[in-house]
Amino acid sequence: MMKEHRQCFSIFFFIYLVFCSSQFAISQRLVNFISGVPTLWINRPSIGSNFSRRILNYTPILLERNTGLQFLYGFSCNFYHTECFLGISLVLYNSTGETIYIEGGRLVWSANRDHPVQVNATLQLGQDGNLVLADSDGTLVWSTNTTGKSVSGFNLTDMGNLVLFDTTNRTVWQSFDHPTDCLLPGQNLVSGQKLTASVSADNSSQGLFSLTVLNGSWATYISSDPPQYYSTSDYPDSLYYSFDGQTLTALPYPPTSIAQYIQLGYDGHLRVYQLDNLENNMLGLNWKEVGDILTLSDCRYPMVCGRYSICANGGQCTCPVEVNFFKPFSERNPDLGCTELTPISCDSSQYHSLVELKDTAYFSFGFNYELNSSVFWLEGKKIEDCQRACLSNCSCKAAVYYPSFNLNLLRGDCLLLNEVFSLMDVGVGTVFLKVQNSPNAPVIFPRQKMPFKVIIGCTLIGIILILSVCSALSKKRSEKRKAGDFLDLEPILPGILTRFSYNELKIITQDFSRKLGKGGFGSVYEGTLSNGTKIAVKHLDGVGQVKESFLTEVKTVGGIHHINLVKLIGFCAEKSHRLLIYEYMVNGSLDRWITQENGLTWHKRQMVISDIAKGLAYLHEDCSHKIIHLDIKPQNILLDQNFNAKISDFGLSKLIEKDKSKVVTRMRGTPGYIAPEWLSSIITEKVDVYAFGIVLLEILCGRKNLDWSQTDEEDVHLLTVFTRKAEQEHLTDMVDRNEDMQLHREAVTEMMSLAAWCLQGDFSKRPSMSLVVKALEGLVTVETNLDYNFRNVPKVGAGNQPREAAISSKLPSVLSGPR
Structure with missing residues (x-):
């Protein structure tokens, strides 16, 4: 009997959500638990009131019946219903008779912060016990991964914790174990969990700053490789939290209030917010900041002045005075940081030098050493050793040196940085910023000459060591060959792989x-x-x-x-x-998303395009050897859980020494992505640029380069269509029919000119990938005098003899290797 009642309730609740009137008042009482499966909810937000365009519009799923401030679990959408999040909000709830009013509040937990959904998205608790969120087009967005765990229902506790329970009322999954950027009173943060701030006040996606529990402290850091910490604390007592060395627990203050939460902000601050005078705010919730837990000076926050900028007392931001190397990112907004006039290139490391900034501090110095987070820490070194260590490591962008506070002031500690955030115009430290000089410019940090006797002695020792190592390696290789293992991989990357x-x-x-x-x-x-x-x-x-x-x-x-x-x-x-x-890349390869109906949004496609370009620019310009991938295509671009794109499958790649610009090899790659110069000219990294242009065009058009399903033979080849539409000035016809892409078709069409630039038949007219990155960032303009006949290859001169070229008849998957 009870089972039948539960089923009837689920059906009634679903019908209500589908057919409820589009009014802000909701004429049905809601409950704070759901029991029985399967159950389905559809995102049908009500129309918000007109007094505030900032109001959130809700599709409630779980809500207490008591009037006042409440936790609500359900969909919350922005004013225009273009972005919706499944999560838990603090809202103001009021009921008059059978009518319930919900006023906009604060989203304190979200299941899909990096992937907003649309109207008609669904949440389903299936027979298998898995709670699944799917977008309106059926795309899987999020789930609790509780398949097979006997989930019988879920509940929203009075502390704001969403709990899935089994038939014995045992907790199977809870939102408190998966925090976003907030901690609610009574919520714990333990090792392995973290808070991650949003990108900005208007973008809830995961940003740069995080808070975690590590090595007996709780610590905040900015994302880099490795992470750079800017605050740690092992204090056990506070008005707003307790910490026992392993668990950070948010505390209500005053103890009877739930109208409070701790939030890691997009600027790196850890603030406490409380409701301001609930009785006087019945037309909206007003949250005020009552404390900043970190209590740091403004200049100690990593991005207070942006990258490479110096923060002075009072929070004033300035670029390093060496104007020949840095400029403000924005003259009007100096707190956005500085940018290098000439990016550092590993292919020109002989022109690297260091700009010295005396009496300058860096926020993470000391924290990274205490937390054992960085392998780039040197102790007891001379200042010259610190400088040389940075110059000899291409990944190093700056070195921070502090003299030891003992009798030996000639030695100190050194921190090498892969990324440079805000600097501080205080302290006794010295910061050395790596810069790229022109070939004719003087080197700011010249190498010191060594005595002749020392050089001879070191040379002899080096020769003896090399001969010994070569002899040992030769013997080891011989032994492995006899054992049948034809590859000796031990000396390749010891300790890394x-x-x-x-x-x-x-x-x-x-x-x-x-x-x-x-x-x-x-x-x-x-x-x-x-x-x-x-x-x-x-x-x-x-x-x-x-x-x-x-x-x-x-x-x-x-x-x-x-x-x-x-x-x-x-x-x-x-x-x-x-x-x-x-x-593991959870969202698979890019090719499965390009042709998907209602696939990636324009914003996500821009992210993917930028990621691919940055990855190729790194391979071509920032490695010790120039690396040509030779098989760039959507199948070799993988997407992680946040749709960040990563290049994969380097089985066909070629390495070129710094002093060389071309490679001689058999034809390799996948038909449709092979640059025309493979048959008649030298091979450079520009073959990757050409393949990138094809992939870029596929992303913008939402179709494959070679589409044999086309009824018109002239439309099978994407480049043929591109040439024809460019001549007809009808490029907008090529934009993916995705609704979001059509809303941005002018921007999409404009980016097609970048694809055309990359596809020029004359490889010398194609941009480098670093130039492509700048074009995507709006720092340079795309070349306008473009040839849309992308197979026009310059004639080969007498000195350029065609090399070995064997065109394979194998399928694309065979040519490129496994995925």
Whole structure:
């Protein structure tokens, strides 16, 4: 009988949500728990009142019946209903008879902060016990991952905690274990959890700042590689929190109030907010700041003045006085930071020098050492050692030096920075900023000459060591060949990549039972490490070409790291087994999103395009060797949970020494993405630029480069359509029919000119990828005198003899290797 009542209630509640009137007042009482599955809710927000365009419009799912300030679980949308979030809000609730009024409040937890959904998005508690959020087009956005855990319902507690429970009322999942940027009174933050601030006041996506519990302290940091910490605390007592060394707990103050929360702001501040005089705010909620827990001076926040800018007392922001190297990002807004006039290039490291800023401090100095977060910390070094360490490491953008506070003031501690945020015009430290000089400019930090005897002695010692090492390596290689292991990978990247045994990978992948995809050289499987981290395991099949691909990928990807390159975690070279282990990319490859109906929004496509460009610019210009990928295509662009794009599959890539500009190789790549100069000219990194242009056009048009489903043969090749529409001045016809893309079709059409620039038949007229990045950032304009016949290749001169070129008849998946 009880079961029948629950089913009837679920059906009635669903009908109400579908057919409720579009008024701000809701004429149905809501409950604070849902029991029984399956249950479905549809995002049908009510029309907000007219007194404030900032009001949020709700589709309530769980809500207490008591009048006053309440927690509400459901969909909240902006005024225009263009962005909606599933989450928990603090709202003002009032009821008159059968009518319920909900006034806009504060969103304190969100399930989909990085992926807003549209009207008609659905939330479903399925028979399998999984609570799933899907967008209006059916795209999976978020779930509790509670499949098979006997979930029988969920509840919103009076503390604002969403709890999924099983048939024995045991908690299976709760929102308190997955915080966003807020802590509510009574909520705990433990090791392994973190708060992550929003990008800005108007953008709730994950931003730069985070708070976590680490090594007996709770600490705040700004995202970089490695993280840069700007505040730590092990204080146990506060009005607003308690900390026992392992758990940070938010406390209500006064103890009887729930009208309070702690929020990590987009500027890095950790503030406490309380409701201001509830009785006088029945037409809206007014939250006031009652405390800033960090109590730091303004200049100690990493982005108070933006990157490379110096913060002085009073919060004034200025660029370093060396105007030949830095300029304000915005003359009107000096707090936006500074930018380098000439970006640092690893291919021109001989022209790197250091600009010295005396009596300058840096916010993270000391914190990173205490928390063991950085491998770029040097102790007891001379100031010259600190300078040389930065100049010899291309990843280093600056060095911070502090003299020791003991009798030996000639030595001190040094912190090398991969990213430079705000500097402080205080203290006894010295900051050395790396800059790029022109070839004719004097070097600010010249190398010191060494005595002749020292040079001779070091040379002899070096020769002896080299001969000894070569002899040992030769003997080791010989022994491994006899044992049947044809690859000696030990000296490639010691200590960076993890070497797995084949049996370990069988356990990790559950005997290779969860296949993610298949390519020409093998298959890719999902695996899970012992710490719960998901990985992707590429199992290569064969010997000949696979051997070369395997070695190339380990050497190439293992020695570099960039946020827009898929990270290689380890490898396996055991007998005939060759496997590569990568980070897991939950949203798969880009190709599955390009042709999807109602696919990625224009904003996300811009992010993906920028990510690909930055990854290629890094490969071409910022590595010790120039790396040409040679197989850029949507299948080799992977997307993480936040739709950040990362370049993968380096099995066909080529490395070029700094003093060389071309490579001689067999034709390689995928038909449709191969630059025309493969047949008649030299090969440079511009072949990647051409392939990027194809991918860019596919993203903008929402179709494949080669689409054999087209009824008109002239429309099969995207470049043919592009040329024709450009001549007819009808490029807007090519914009993806996605509703959001059509709203931005002018901007999309404008970006097509960048694609045309990258697709020029004469490779010398194509931009470099660093120039593409600047064009995407609006720092340079796109070339206007463009040739839309993209196969026009300059004639080869007598000195340019055609090289070996073998066009393969294999399928694209075979040419490019496994995914």
